[in-house]
Amino acid sequence: MIQMKVTQLKREAEGILGIELQAADGAMLVPFEPGAHIDVHLPDGLARQYSLCNDAVETDRYRLGVSLSTTSLGGSRYLHTSLREGDSLTISEPRSLFGLSPAAASHRFIAGGIGITPILSMIRWCVRHSVPWHLHYCVRSRTCAAYLDELRAFGDNVHVHANDEIAGRIPDIQTLISDVKAGEHVYCCGPDGLMDAVLHHGRQCGIPRESLHFERFTASPPRIADNSERAFTVVLAKQGLRCVVSPNESILESLERQGVCPPFSCREGLCRSCEVEVLSGEVEHRDYVLSEDEQMANRSLMICVSRAKSDELVIDL
Ligand code: FES
Incomplete structure (x- = not known):
């Protein structure tokens, strides 16, 4: 466990809070892999997982982006309404379940809403190492798209798809991945529907399963115990x-x-x-x-x- 101090709170977009953390004792932080997340331990006793979105070479701070969930049981609601600069937070060391594949020749990122957070640190790595990449950022509208200012610096590599700019429709996922090249890997983080669509169309386009990578923030609703469940x-x-x-x-x-x-x-x-x-x-x-x-x-x-x-x-x- 690491004791951290909240050094900055920032509204990154509608419903998205940016949180900057530094070690409470000023020590250097454990380096992390692009795409990694930390557990944040909250007063309700449970831990919530949040991805790190800053540059993985930074060892003086961790940056998180937290979306206010309408169904929050206390996690994102607490952070949005009660957390203040100067507060303490207990976190775990970073863990990586959604890393960049070393086997990939290039990377295609598909982010849905707050799913941009792990992908942002992966993009920073690609830029630093001159590895080819593209981002499709799918959002309801640009007002709820976090980090747009930072992404703008990456020019034509970033494609924003805002539903309210295409008559409320969601983007055609097949189009976003139909030109994936051999050796290119696809990474998707966002709502279940987006990830299911990327998996479905990715397989239909002949992308090998090992070249498709997903990061889930939420689980499907728990199965209701029925007669098929057994001891x-x-x-x-x-x-x-x-x-x-x-x-x-x-x-x-x-x-x-x-x-x-x-x-x-x-x-x-x-x-x-x-x-x-x-x-x-x-x-x-x-x-x-x-x-x-x-x-x-x-x-x-x-x-x-x-x-x-x-x-x-x-x-x-
Ligand atoms: S406690 Fe997280 S996977 Fe089991």
Whole structure:
């Protein structure tokens, strides 16, 4: 955990708050990978994940962009309404789940709304290293498009698609990626509908799955427990403990019920902080962070959301 001080609050666009943080003791910060995020620990006891949007070479500050969610349970609402310059915030060290692929010859970014934040730090890296890139920035209107001033400096590499400038329509995703070249990788961060469209059209355009990269900020609504959900046993190999996970609880919740407290953060399958190695048994993956190959390999699972296909799952705890 790192104690930070809020050194600047800035309205970046309608409904988007820019937050600049520096170490409370003035120390240098841990460098981060472009596209990385941090956990911000809030007074409600939960942690929220926010991407870093500044230049990854900066070690004196972290910059975040926070969109005010209409369904906020306290995270973005607290930051927008209660946070003040000079306040303290506790954060985690940066983690990268959405990095630039070293295998890519060039990069195409598709950002939806606040999804611009991780992509902005990736763009800064590309500019610094003279790697070819393009951005399609999809927003409802330019008034709610954060960082437009900063992006303007990148000239024709940036294409803004504002719905209210095309008769309220959303951009045609197929057009945005139909000319992706061999060796070019596509990165998308934004609402689920945008990411689903990029995945769908990307595959239709013949873009290899490993060249399509996604970062989710929110999970789909939790599945309602129905008759298809079933109980299974999870065995903690190191602790020699067996727990029955009932149909209406997660593995994490069942362990907490037994007094076991493994690390976690988002509890939604988004952040990878609860990842545990699988020693035997078959996993039904429900997270958003493991790649298809990693899920197929069955070597680890996110215990906050994933379940077992087998009757028993032995995990490395
Ligand atoms: S706690 Fe975030 S993935 Fe499980």
